[in-house]
Amino acid sequence: MTVDNPTTGAGRPPGAASEPPTGPPTTGSTATRVLGVITLVGIAALVLLGVFLTPADAELGDTIRILYMHVPTVSTAYLAFVITAIASVMYLWKRTEFWDLFAASSAELGVLFFALTILNGMLWGKITWGVFWRWEPRLTTTAVLMLTYVGYLAVRQIPNDTRTRGTISAVIGIMAVVNIPITHKAVDWWRGLHQEKTIFGTVDPDMKGLQLFTAYLGLTVFLVLFAWLLIHRFRVAWLAERAADVGVDAAIAERRAERAVPSSAGGAS
Amino acid sequence: MRDAVLVMTKDLRLEWRSKVGIGQVLPFSLLVVLLFAFALDPERGVLDRVTSGLFWVVVLFSSVLMIERAFSVEAADGIFDALRLSGLAPAAIYAGKVAALAVQLLAVEAVLAVAVAVFYDTTFRTPVLTVGVALVATVGIAAAGAVYGALAARLRSGTTLLPLLLLPLLAPVLIGATRGFEVALGREAGPGWPWVALLGIFAVVYLTLGALLFRPLLEDA
Amino acid sequence: MSDTAYIATAWIATFGSLGLYSLWLLRRGRKLSRSVPPDERRWL
Amino acid sequence: MELAVHLRDAVALLGRFPALAGADLDVARGEVVLLRGPNGAGKTTLLRVCAGLAAVSSGVAEVLGVDLVRHRSAIRRRVGLLGHATYLYDDLTVTENVDFWARAAGAEVADGRRALDRLEVASRLHDLPVHTLSAGQRRRVSFAAMVARRPELWLLDEPHAGLDASGRDIIDGLVREAASVGATVLFASHELDRADDVADRTVEVVGGTVVTAPQDAPPLDAPSPLAAPPSEGVASDA
Numbered sequence: 001m002t003v004d005n006p007t008t009g010a011g012r013p014p015g016a017a018s019e020p021p022t023g024p025p026t027t028g029s030t031a032t033r034v035l036g037v038i039t040l041v042g043i044a045a046l047v048l049l050g051v052f053l054t055p056a057d058a059e060l061g062d063t064i065r066i067l068y069m070h071v072p073t074v075s076t077a078y079l080a081f082v083i084t085a086i087a088s089v090m091y092l093w094k095r096t097e098f099w100d101l102f103a104a105s106s107a108e109l110g111v112l113f114f115a116l117t118i119l120n121g122m123l124w125g126k127i128t129w130g131v132f133w134r135w136e137p138r139l140t141t142t143a144v145l146m147l148t149y150v151g152y153l154a155v156r157q158i159p160n161d162t163r164t165r166g167t168i169s170a171v172i173g174i175m176a177v178v179n180i181p182i183t184h185k186a187v188d189w190w191r192g193l194h195q196e197k198t199i200f201g202t203v204d205p206d207m208k209g210l211q212l213f214t215a216y217l218g219l220t221v222f223l224v225l226f227a228w229l230l231i232h233r234f235r236v237a238w239l240a241e242r243a244a245d246v247g248v249d250a251a252i253a254e255r256r257a258e259r260a261v262p263s264s265a266g267g268a269s
Numbered sequence: 270m271r272d273a274v275l276v277m278t279k280d281l282r283l284e285w286r287s288k289v290g291i292g293q294v295l296p297f298s299l300l301v302v303l304l305f306a307f308a309l310d311p312e313r314g315v316l317d318r319v320t321s322g323l324f325w326v327v328v329l330f331s332s333v334l335m336i337e338r339a340f341s342v343e344a345a346d347g348i349f350d351a352l353r354l355s356g357l358a359p360a361a362i363y364a365g366k367v368a369a370l371a372v373q374l375l376a377v378e379a380v381l382a383v384a385v386a387v388f389y390d391t392t393f394r395t396p397v398l399t400v401g402v403a404l405v406a407t408v409g410i411a412a413a414g415a416v417y418g419a420l421a422a423r424l425r426s427g428t429t430l431l432p433l434l435l436l437p438l439l440a441p442v443l444i445g446a447t448r449g450f451e452v453a454l455g456r457e458a459g460p461g462w463p464w465v466a467l468l469g470i471f472a473v474v475y476l477t478l479g480a481l482l483f484r485p486l487l488e489d490a
Numbered sequence: 491m492s493d494t495a496y497i498a499t500a501w502i503a504t505f506g507s508l509g510l511y512s513l514w515l516l517r518r519g520r521k522l523s524r525s526v527p528p529d530e531r532r533w534l
Numbered sequence: 535m536e537l538a539v540h541l542r543d544a545v546a547l548l549g550r551f552p553a554l555a556g557a558d559l560d561v562a563r564g565e566v567v568l569l570r571g572p573n574g575a576g577k578t579t580l581l582r583v584c585a586g587l588a589a590v591s592s593g594v595a596e597v598l599g600v601d602l603v604r605h606r607s608a609i610r611r612r613v614g615l616l617g618h619a620t621y622l623y624d625d626l627t628v629t630e631n632v633d634f635w636a637r638a639a640g641a642e643v644a645d646g647r648r649a650l651d652r653l654e655v656a657s658r659l660h661d662l663p664v665h666t667l668s669a670g671q672r673r674r675v676s677f678a679a680m681v682a683r684r685p686e687l688w689l690l691d692e693p694h695a696g697l698d699a700s701g702r703d704i705i706d707g708l709v710r711e712a713a714s715v716g717a718t719v720l721f722a723s724h725e726l727d728r729a730d731d732v733a734d735r736t737v738e739v740v741g742g743t744v745v746t747a748p749q750d751a752p753p754l755d756a757p758s759p760l761a762a763p764p765s766e767g768v769a770s771d772a
Contacts, residue, residue, distance in 0.1 A: 026516065026523055027522075050501075062493055073504065112508075112511060116507065126496055148437040148438050154430060155424065155430065158426060164423075167489060171420055172434065174482065175475075175482070179441070186441035186444045189464075228512075242526045251550065251555075252552040255552050256555050259742075272638065275637055279630075282626065283623055346621060346622060346624065348623065350587055350617075351635065351679075354614070355635060355683075356610070357638045489607075
């Protein structure tokens with residue numbers, strides 16, 4: 001992975017090569033195509049196994065079919081926020097745009113996966129408890145944590161120069177990730193320790209054979225999907241910055257042009 | 270350390286001069302206590318069941334107002350640049366702001382506790398636990414609040430952003446403080462100290478994190 | 491709505507929204523790529 | 535002769551707008567340099583870059599021997615910036631403000647009070663909250679707060695603005711005195727007649743770049759209506 005050159009801001013040496021655009025027209029590349037194919041095949045297998053072929057669970061009945069997709073979704077979400085935190089620390093240290101955009105892309109995916117987690121949790125709840133929402137530890141924690149990261153995305157929408165936006169996002173990314181274990185602990189105690197039927201049992205050991213395989217298949221498929229999404233989301237963010245930069249060189253040239261004619265146009269103000 | 274005291278005294282003197290905390294935030298919190306009474310119809314005995322939860326929700330809202338005020342003062346008149354040039358260590362500025370915020374918040378909480386005791390006739394059976402929970406929770410609120418206050422103060426829509434950023438993060442504090450008070454009010458059996466421990470972890474974690482993160486925040490955010 | 495209906499909704503909603511999000515990403519990538527000079531495109 | 539400020543092709547972006555578009559500037563220690571130029575030429579950004587407050591996105595930028603591209607917060611303690619803002623807490627009194635900024639910089643409270651007297655801020659004002667003071671008085675107090683910190687590099691953005699004649703004399707005296715003691719002064723001003731006899735050298739800032747104008751450059755006529763900057767809504771500085 002080539003790391004960005006050490007200049008900190010978005011500026012880069014003027015006079016970029018201007019030969020006709022020959023680069024690939026999309027954010028795709030061989031790597032993403034390979035990942036893409038693997039993801040699609042994996043999803044197909046997961047659907048086949050999870051929904052149709054595996055037997056109903058002794059204890060959970062058919063609701064386990066949601067779990068096959070639900071547990072990987074929430075694990076990917078937490079992975080996304082851990083990546084955001086690590087990238088945020090790296091940004092504060094290295095100050096390169098690469099880490100800033102990497103953290104932001106991962107955070108956005110994390111919020112998306114959290115939203116799906118809550119959706120699945122509610123559907124699962126409808127079957128198990130007969131009601132969409134119960135102040136059940138996992139659902140509550142997910143909802144609260146998602147809000148902290150919605151704040152992260154809200155901050156990034158505010159027009160700001162890249163350095164300020166990067167630093168503020170990095171700080172929020174770190175503050176929010178530390179909140180995850182604390183909120184987990186607080187919500188667990190809040191609902192009392194008795195372990196009611198919670199939707200997030202780890203991939204319970206007494207699952208065997210096909211069920212266990214499907215559970216792990218789900219995890220791997222979602223990880224590959226996450227990687228594919230992250231690469232694309234990062235490239236979109238990177239291109240967005242470069243597209244904004246295109247104007248900078250023109251602005252610098254135009255600004256220097258003012259110098260040649262000092263007394264007429266005067267500085268833009 | 271001397272710098273932190275300097276910043277704290279400056280903040281408290283600023284508060285004493287402008288009286289925003291006592292003059293506006295405190296009356297606001299008492300007002301909300303009344304509003305809840307109107308909303309929850311005291312006769313039906315609902316109030317005493319929700320007293321501690323209500324108390325801490327009011328404290329959280331008041332803290333958002335106070336934090337927003339504490340940092341909008343710094344963002345005005347180019348003072349943020351002066352702070353960056355001043356030679357004060359960022360961690361010292363952070364510690365000073367957190368201390369000043371905690372002192373003001375505790376003052377509001379004290380008056381609020383009296384009001385709640387009178388309006389909702391609650392009796393705090395174990396005052397030691399009550400004060401303990403309040404102290405640790407307030408430090409936690411101030412510690413996390415100061416970081417978000419600093420970064421929201423210089424964003425154009427910072428005032429509306431601060432609650433969105435801060436309140437979800439303070440969820441564990443709200444849970445811990447409320448349940449701690451429930452035990453203190455004798456409305457819940459069981460030990461109170463686990464909640465104090467949870468609040469303590471929150472406070473310590475965010476104090477250290479805040480001190481570390483204030484440098485990049487001040488440096489070029 | 492029967493249990494299986496909920497299960498179906500869960501799967502369809504999840505992969506449906508992920509699919510839509512991916513399409514949005516690819517479309518946006520294609521559109522942005524056009525407005526950026528070639529040497530700018532940095533691939534991991 | 536050791537350089538206090540050394541800029542080579544420095545670019546500083548405000549959002550996407552190149553406030554500085556490749557500025558070259560060398561200022562020796564103890565020199566007093568006047569920055570001249572139309573509004574929006576980038577004078578304020580140049581001063582903020584030298585203060586380590588604005589980021590340099592490309593080019594060389596060294597102030598007081600510190601490379602600003604890499605760690606620009608290192609020089610802040612040694613720099614004094616006076617801009618259009620007052621840098622004062624409105625609700626605190628004059629003395630409380632000056633004491634705070636002096637002690638924050640590790641100076642003595644007495645330094646602050648001496649600076650106040652140097653700026654001839656009437657003692658009856660000392661205990662008034664700053665928001666009751668006039669703009670000129672406030673500028674004297676913020677100048678005093680800066681002087682109390684004894685910065686090695688003075689960066690003044692139109693220091694004479696809002697000051698009466700006696701105020702301007704005091705400031706010119708302080709600038710000469712600081713330069714004589716080895717401090718370097720870089721100031722932007724539009725009062726060209728007064729500024730010329732204080733400054734050792736005049737430098738012209740146009741279009742985000744520095745044009746070293748000859749000492750007696752013809753005065754600039756008023757700039758025509760200004761073109762909107764190319765970037766989305768980021769207003770450039772004065």
